[in-house]
Amino acid sequence: MVEDKKPQHQHDFDGIEENDNDLPRWWLGIFAVTIAFAVFYVPYYHFMHPEKLPHAALQAELDQRQTVLAAAEAEKAAEQPADPNATLTAAFQAGGWEESGKAVYNANCAACHAPDGGGTIGPNFTDDYYLHGGKLSDIIHVVTEGVPAKGMISWKPILKPDQIRDVSFFVRSLRGTTPAQPKEKQGELVDEAGNFVDAAAPTE
Numbered sequence: 001m002v003e004d005k006k007p008q009h010q011h012d013f014d015g016i017e018e019n020d021n022d023l024p025r026w027w028l029g030i031f032a033v034t035i036a037f038a039v040f041y042v043p044y045y046h047f048m049h050p051e052k053l054p055h056a057a058l059q060a061e062l063d064q065r066q067t068v069l070a071a072a073e074a075e076k077a078a079e080q081p082a083d084p085n086a087t088l089t090a091a092f093q094a095g096g097w098e099e100s101g102k103a104v105y106n107a108n109c110a111a112c113h114a115p116d117g118g119g120t121i122g123p124n125f126t127d128d129y130y131l132h133g134g135k136l137s138d139i140i141h142v143v144t145e146g147v148p149a150k151g152m153i154s155w156k157p158i159l160k161p162d163q164i165r166d167v168s169f170f171v172r173s174l175r176g177t178t179p180a181q182p183k184e185k186q187g188e189l190v191d192e193a194g195n196f197v198d199a200a201a202p203t204e
């Protein structure tokens with residue numbers, strides 16, 4: 001306890017007595033240091049470099065991250081061709097898949113879609129009507145994922161990706177041919193590219 005040095009300055013309020021003592025040296029020392037610190041701190045952070053204040057620094061980091069993410073997104077978009085069907089159509093027209101596609105078809109698909117694509121249990125591939133779309137990507141999608149509820153299995157676990165591609169190209173090549181016993185049309189009319197003519201037609 002510090003000794004009361006100036007009892008003459010004592011005053012009393014509500015029964016509480018207070019002496020006007022000198023502040024301890026250590027306290028004054030810290031007070032002086034904080035004032036000296038503020039003289040540098042306030043101009044530095046609040047006037048010279050406001051961007052270094054925590055909130056601004058955080059915001060800057062978030063903005064930077066946003067930029068990096070946007071750049072990565074743009075890069076990814078640039079890598080993917082705008083229309084996957086453009087690449088597929090080019091590969092389809094380039095050929096080279098016919099033999100492998102036909103072999104896979106005869107071994108796995110002919111039982112339900114008929115050897116000439118006329119259709120039996122599965123739909124007819126020679127007409128312009130499709131249940132799930134006639135684009136190369138649509139056909140590849142159906143063959144890959146299947147329509148299990150309707151009796152068309154997923155070929156993903158059985159065929160390799162290039163076999164799926166080749167057999168899908170083969171299926172596409174059957175369109176416009178004349179089968180021995182064509183099954184009645186199923187699904188909706190598609191245009192040459194394979195898009196449904198009626199935009200309201202189902203895509204799944």
Ligand code: HEC
Binds near residue numbers: 105109
């Ligand atoms: C067990 C019989 C069966 C086998 C085997 C089969 N499919 Fe199917 N496939 C179906 C049925 C049934 C549908 C109709 C599905 C529906 O109603 O949605 C179908 C639908 C399709 C469609 C969609 C046609 C459209 O109109 O959109 C394609 C493409 C197709 N099959 C390709 C193949 C290929 C390629 C193979 C061989 C790898 C194959 N299927 C093997 C029964 C079969």
